[in-house]
Amino acid sequence: MSLLPLDDLPAPLPATVRSPSAASAARLARRVLSLLPLLLIGAWAAADWRAVHDGTLRLASADPWWLLAAVFFTGLGWVAAAVVRQGAVPERLPPGPLLASQFAAGAANHVLPASIGAHAVTLRFLQRRGIPLARATASLALYSLVKPVAKTLVLLVFLLAFPETLRLGRLVPDERVLLLAGGGVAIVTATAAVLLTVVRRLRRPVLDGLRTALTDARILHTRPSRVLALWGGSAAVPLLQASVIASVGESLGLQLSWAQVIFAFLAASTAVGAVPAPGGIGPVDAALVFALVAYGTPMSLASGTVIGYRVLTVWLPLLPGTLVLAALVHRKVL
Template sequence: MTPEQILPPAQRRQIHWHIALTLAVLAAVAWLARRHWPVLETGAARLAVADQGWLLAAAAATVATWPCSAFAQQGAVLGRLPPGRLLAAQFAASAANHVLPVGLGAGVVNLRFLTRCGIPFAGAAAAIAVKGTAGAVARGALIAVLVAACPGVLSVPTVDAGHLVALCLTVLAVLALLAAPAAARCRRALTLLRAHLGAIHARPARTAALWGGSLAFATLHCVALGAVTRAVGLPLPPAQVALLHLVAGAAAALLPTPGGLGSLDAALALALAAAGAPAVEAASAVLGYRLLTVWLPLVPGLVVLGVLVRRGAL
């Protein structure tokens, strides 16, 4: 049986759109890299002579993100999960997230892991949705705190009132058209999600693991980038770097490329440069951060993924 016969037409179209969007983003990034190659080359050379202590601190923060992800996933599940396999699954999920469109790889791995642990499909899907929601709320809370701590870093552009009203009406009309056929399914999913959240928050230990793990995960990624900026001598305050990282990540999520490939790199480099960082230091910081969080763990993560599949844990 061919893949075309296995997948329904709607899912095939969605995959084709994801592939087309990914290729378009990668083509744009390749063009930008070619145009600014001297800056990238100098940034890579600067990274090679960066402060090793700060790079080790960034690597330690990166490694600590996986236990935090495991805590958050455990907090989103009522039953107890096997700790070792849970941690390995989070490491494998992060690698899968870098080869599939954003969120899809990690979601598939965690869904498979939870169902293999005996959790019904609906409960596993609800747990993944709860974890994703908690992560988004944690990042939003960090952005709000950092905006208050770093006034003037983010500026809201002025928009003509008429254009803004027209844009809002258009968005609402599109959402209404899209939501009408799936309204019943959305209501059922929201009811299930609300019930799952209520059960989680009735248990203080699960609530602490869910929100603490989600908040620590986002914070440690900011710490990793901040340590890399210190390693390359980028003259920006840590709180400002953290705010730029979170905002760039939110902007990059609008382009669902695997692991934010291209979209996060460009958004982060532009955010650092717009904040006053020299182009060479900004390129070095982005290269170092992505090397530690994506490229170095990728092959070991895929190996762990293969081992988990072979042992029947996924």
């Protein structure tokens, strides 16, 4: 059998010609990912339709100008979230796509618990901007660390600035609640320490990620603009969320000062914010209703305020946020 000369051998086919099925599979996967958020939102809406219906009816009789103020504070919340994300990475991110990604992340955050959806969207966005996976993950870790610290600092400022107005005695938890909270933190810390000690495969990536996070944090804190964006934005986010609640309360006739409403939200979200519910819905709502009732608000008005807050911050932006998420996936921004 004679061998063909090297020059007569056929040239290798391009990747797109060699594997048309792979390209078709990629297009199909992108379409599925574009439609998946809409399917999840539809299922969730069907399961929780009564809350949306009741909240909408309550808002129909509310003061429209205060509701417009609540919508304004909601929009500022997305801007603040984008500012915080920028402050967590040294690279400059494009403002428009960054804001769009955080609007889409808000929709994803209300589907999956413990902010997994929002973190996944942000992680994908950072990788698409050329940031390596390790550094993108480190920025998420820095964001997750700074956010509760900044909220706690804001809470302490309110305690020092309004000690008499807040009437703290009604909101201070008893010893059993404090013991349960401390025990939960101790169990989580001990479990993480045991896992890192026993599982070697887990220890190395965690330590590498920690080194990367510390390096990036040190670089970021040498740049005043990043420090202001990271810490200032993290402090502004809970204040803007609380301002939405206060505006909704004003529209419904809530007889509490803004300081009391903001402190009630800060206390409620800090106390049960670690419970892994989608977007904090459920535990935070119950704690917030309890805090408002503790200030003397009727149960119907407190629950109506919280439901109205959820309608404005979750249900109204949910469909457009999901459409933006699908569009970003389709355009390969995510």
